[in-house]
Amino acid sequence: MSDETSADRDQYTPPQEAETLGGPEKSTTEKDPHDWVTGDEPATGAQKSYLDTLARQAGEEISADLTKAEASEHIERLQEKTGRSPS
Template identity: 55%
Template sequence: MSKLDSDPKTNPGSNTEKDPDEWVSGDDPMTGAQASYLKTLSEQAKRPEAFSDKLSKAEASKLIDELRQAAGVAD
């Protein structure tokens, strides 16, 4: 892969799906949007106990993926 292929400025799709564990801001508190979506998803998946307002951005992202599958919400 050339440098141009991995440069997000010339190839914006090259890094659109990064593992949450690799996020620079992954340890920051989850965003308001993540919290709202997680609350809704945890209810849809019939797992309200899964929601916690203490999650990091990375933890919230992983839980969102898990609950989307449990709730049958399409990608």
């Protein structure tokens, strides 16, 4: 016999689906880059490298003196322009 009462059964909440990365596009956690806590820090090496590639493909020059948030915005814009936008 179980110690569970009807009140316990009525309050049961099924476990939430675990958040995953890299699956089908469903961006409920995406924040505006300006809302990032670290958005005003200098762009990372990876961001600068990717921006260099995208800017060359788009025929643009972009200042290397960027924040993480600015780099992210340029990346999104240039991905659209070059057709490299994630689908």
